[in-house]
Structure formats: structure tokens, C-alpha cells
Amino acid sequence: xxxxxxxxKEKTRRQLIDAALGQLSSERSFSSLSLREVAKEAxxxxxxxxxxFSDMDELGLxxxxxxxxxxxxxxxxARQRIEKGGSVIQISVVTFMxxxxxxxxxxxxxxxxxxxxxxxxxxxxNREVRYFTMELCDYLQQANKLDTKIAYIQADAAVTIVFSAxxxxxxxxxxxxxxxxxxxxxxxxxxxxxAAEFNGRR
Amino acid sequence: xxxxxxxxKEKTRRQLIDAALGQLSSERSFSSLSLREVAKEAxxxxxxxxxxFSDMDELGLxxxxxxxxxxxxxxxxARQRIEKGGSVIQISVVTFMxxxxxxxxxxxxxxxxxxxxxxxxxxxxNREVRYFTMELCDYLQQANKLDTKIAYIQADAAVTIVFSAxxxxxxxxxxxxxxxxxxxxxxxxxxxxxAAEFNGRR
DNA sequence: AATTTCAGTGTACACGTGTACGCTAGTTTT
DNA sequence: AAAACTAGCGTACACGTGTACACTGAAATT
Numbered sequence: 001x002x003x004x005x006x007x008x009k010e011k012t013r014r015q016l017i018d019a020a021l022g023q024l025s026s027e028r029s030f031s032s033l034s035l036r037e038v039a040k041e042a043x044x045x046x047x048x049x050x051x052x053f054s055d056m057d058e059l060g061l062x063x064x065x066x067x068x069x070x071x072x073x074x075x076x077x078a079r080q081r082i083e084k085g086g087s088v089i090q091i092s093v094v095t096f097m098x099x100x101x102x103x104x105x106x107x108x109x110x111x112x113x114x115x116x117x118x119x120x121x122x123x124x125x126n127r128e129v130r131y132f133t134m135e136l137c138d139y140l141q142q143a144n145k146l147d148t149k150i151a152y153i154q155a156d157a158a159v160t161i162v163f164s165a166x167x168x169x170x171x172x173x174x175x176x177x178x179x180x181x182x183x184x185x186x187x188x189x190x191x192x193x194x195a196a197e198f199n200g201r202r
Numbered sequence: 203x204x205x206x207x208x209x210x211k212e213k214t215r216r217q218l219i220d221a222a223l224g225q226l227s228s229e230r231s232f233s234s235l236s237l238r239e240v241a242k243e244a245x246x247x248x249x250x251x252x253x254x255f256s257d258m259d260e261l262g263l264x265x266x267x268x269x270x271x272x273x274x275x276x277x278x279x280a281r282q283r284i285e286k287g288g289s290v291i292q293i294s295v296v297t298f299m300x301x302x303x304x305x306x307x308x309x310x311x312x313x314x315x316x317x318x319x320x321x322x323x324x325x326x327x328n329r330e331v332r333y334f335t336m337e338l339c340d341y342l343q344q345a346n347k348l349d350t351k352i353a354y355i356q357a358d359a360a361v362t363i364v365f366s367a368x369x370x371x372x373x374x375x376x377x378x379x380x381x382x383x384x385x386x387x388x389x390x391x392x393x394x395x396x397a398a399e400f401n402g403r404r
Numbered sequence: 405a406a407t408t409t410c411a412g413t414g415t416a417c418a419c420g421t422g423t424a425c426g427c428t429a430g431t432t433t434t
Numbered sequence: 435a436a437a438a439c440t441a442g443c444g445t446a447c448a449c450g451t452g453t454a455c456a457c458t459g460a461a462a463t464t
Contacts, residue, residue: 157389194392
């Protein structure tokens with residue numbers, strides 16, 4: 001059972017996913033995509049779409065998973081760079097900004113669906129962001145010997161700040177990106193400083 | 203020239219605005235509203251819509267302005283409460299959370315259009331948020347004698363954190379709201395503490 | 405070799421959309 | 435009193451939408 005059939009199916013499924021991702025842009029959100037458009041872009045008859053997803057929603061949730069995966073790759077890359085030494089905060093911000101530059105549309109998807117009209121989408125995005133936050137929380141707890149609760153509060157704030165900066169970066173002109181990055185770094189330092197301070201008093 | 207005519211026109215214009223606002227909800231975004239729906243809700247024939255707005259976009263931008271107005275009322279209310287004494291941060295967060303509860307759909311509009319597909323909408327929302335940030339910046343500079351730059355960085359971070367908490371509040375269950383508020387307060391304290399610290403070194 | 409399964413097709417339908425156009429009736433201006 | 439203006443209406447059109455349905459041909463199973 002080589003599965004030459006299942007193999008082909010998987011391939012067209014990917015085509016659909018890639019077609020959808022490919023149509024996303026600053027002026028095109030996932031919810032504005034139609035089943036027909038996506039099918040056409042994938043080189044499929046509209047009705048064939050249903051062989052792979054029962055719904056555009058199902059495709060959308062798959063895309064969010066995909067985005068979560070990309071996010072985790074980002075974390076891995078940041079960790080590797082940090083191991084080689086340097087300011088943790090600065091490396092993290094720079095790495096994240098690179099991610100935005102290379103994966104703008106995927107990040108846009110997360111940002112938009114996070115405040116979108118589907119509760120399922122919002123939950124899915126929040127789940128991905130929570131992974132992100134938890135990983136950072138663990139790191140802070142270990143590296144800075146922070147109280148569990150304080151570490152979480154700091155991680156949550158840091159992720160919020162970084163995501164917001166990413167959102168700004170999507171619309172910013174190139175010349176303003178450096179300033180934006182510097183400000184973000186400074187904000188993360190404020191938070192880290194405050195957290196350390198409060199940690200001392202616990 | 204009593205303007206009985208212009209008066210009536212203004213009234214129907216308001217009906218359109220209110221109809222649009224009234225249709226917004228957690229599962230209905232402005233961009234998903236159709237001209238026909240809004241006109242119908244306002245008790246108008248579809249084509250009469252054009253007597254007031256050339257576009258749904260024009261209506262939308264009007265709504266964003268409206269939202270900005272509400273935001274400024276919020277600031278005024280917070281200032282009044284602060285004058286009566288108490289923790290500035292706590293009062294601000296509580297006031298903001300009340301705002302979310304009473305104006306959920308207006309806040310949703312801002313959140314969504316901020317990452318939406320129209321550059322004009324994004325710019326309009328960012329403008330309103332900037333007002334908000336600048337006011338806070340001025341306050342911090344005066345009340346805490348902060349360096350201009352540091353005050354701005356702090357204000358920007360604080361607004362980001364508070365807006366993000368507002369976004370979370372929209373989806374949170376009632377029992378979790380208190381914890382969310384407490385965490386937000388703590389995060390703002392981290393930031394304030396960090397800013398004060400760095401201000402000392404300038 | 406015969407049968408079943410199923411990814412992909414093409415046709416067809418009802419529906420909601422934005423908006424062009426011509427009209428009416430009440431206000432406003434002359 | 436006559437003329438011009440205009441908010442709102444109804445009709446009409448072309449277009450894109452999701453999806454039901456019957457179909458084909460190749461792969462998989464028997």
C-alpha cells in the first residue's frame with residue numbers, strides 16, 4: 001500500500017493551504033477569501049474543495065496551526081542565538097522583527113483572527129500565544145530565579161509588548177523600524193527591571 | 203431658515219450610524235456588514251444610503267471617529283476619579299475595564315480595524331490611540347518628572363498593555379475578570395518601576 | 405479480473421451583493 | 435406663486451457566492 005492516492009490527496013491539500021496563505025496580504029484577510037477563490041488559485045474546481053475541508057473555517061483553523069508551528073520555529077531560532085551570547089532581550093526582539101519581515105502574512109493572520117468574529121479562531125490563536133508565553137515564563141523562572149507568579153506576569157507583558165511591536169512593524173516604514181525596535185527593547189527592560197524589583201520583595 | 207430639512211437629514215444619518223453600531227457584536231465585524239443590511243436596519247431603502255455616505259468605508263471611518271470620542275470620554279472620567287485620590291494605576295485599569303463592559307462593540311471595532319485590511323482604517327485607529335498615548339505621556343512627564351523620551355516609552359507600553367487586557371476581557375468569563383485586572387495592574391507597576399529606575403540614571 | 409472507492413469535474417440553482425437610473429413629494433430658494 | 439433642489443423610493447441588472455447533484459476515471463480492494 002504505497003498510497004499513491006493518499007499521497008496525491010495530501011499534495012492537493014497542501015496546494016489549498018498554500019493557495020490560501022498566498023492570497024493573504026495587508027489588504028486581504030482570511031475571512032475575505034472565498035472558497036471559490038482559494039480553489040481556483042489551487043487549480044481546483046470549486047466543489048473539489050470539499051474533498052479536503054468541509055468549510056473555509058476548517059481551512060482557516062489549519063492555517064492557524066501552521067502559523068503556530070512557524071511561531072515555534074521562531075522560538076527555537078531565538079534560543080539558538082541566545083546560546084551564543086549577547087543581550088537576551090535584544091536578540092529576541094531582533095529575531096522577532098526578522099520573523100515579521102519574512103512571515104508578515106502569517107503574523108497578520110494571527111493578529112486578525114485573534115480579534116476576529118469566530119470564537120473558535122480566537123481560541124486557537126490564543127492557544128498558540130499561550131504556548132509562546134509559557135515557554136518564556138519557564139525561561140524567566142529558571143534564568144532569573146523569579147517567583148512563578150511574577151515570572152508569568154512578566155512573560156505575559158513581554159509577549160504582549162512584542163506582538164504589539166510586530167503589529168506596528170507591519171505598517172511602519174523601513175526607516176522607522178530601528179527606532180521601533182529600540183523602543184521595544186527599552187520597554188522590555190522596564191518590565192524586566194520592575195519584575196526583578198518586585199521579586200526581591202516577595 | 204430653520205433647516206427642517208437638514209435636521210431630518212442629520213437624524214437619518216444618525217440612524218445609519220446607530221444601525222451600524224447596533225449590528226456589531228463579537229461575531230459580527232464592521233467589514234462583514236453590508237450596505238443593504240445597515241440601510242434596512244435604519245429603515246431606509248438601500249439606495250438612500252448614498253445620500254449620507256458614498257461608501258461603507260466612509261461610514262466606517264465615521265464610526266472610528268465616534269469610537270475615538272468615546273475613548274476621550276473615558277480618559278476624562280478616569281482623570282476625575284484620580285483627582286479624588288487613590289492609586290492612579292488601579293483607578294485607570296478599573297475605569298478602563300468598566301469602559302470595556304459598557305462599550306464592548308465600540309472597542310471591538312477599534313481592535314479589529316487596527317489590524318484590518320484598510321490602510322485608512324488602520325491609520326484612523328492608530329491616530330486615536332496616539333492621542334490616548336500622548337495624553338498619558340504628558341501626565342507621566344508632569345506627575346513623575348520623567349524624561350520626555352522615557353515618559354513616552356512608558357506611556358506607549360502602558361497603553362499597549364491596557365488595550366491588550368481589554369481585548370482579553372472581551373472574551374473572558376466574569377469570574378476571571380478580577381484576576382485579569384490584577385495582573386494588568388501588576389504589569390503596569392512593573393513598567394512604572396522600570397521607567398523610574400531608568401529615569402534615575404539619565 | 406471484477407468490484408468498490410473516491411478525488412476531481414461541470415452544470416445548475418437560489419441568494420445576497422453594490423449600484424445605476426428615473427421618479428416622487430416635500431422643502432427651500434427665487 | 436413658480437422654480438429648483440434633494441432625501442428617499444422602487445425597479446433592474448450583472449456579478450460572485452456556497453453548495454447540491456450526477457458524473458468520470460483511476461486507484462484500491464476483493
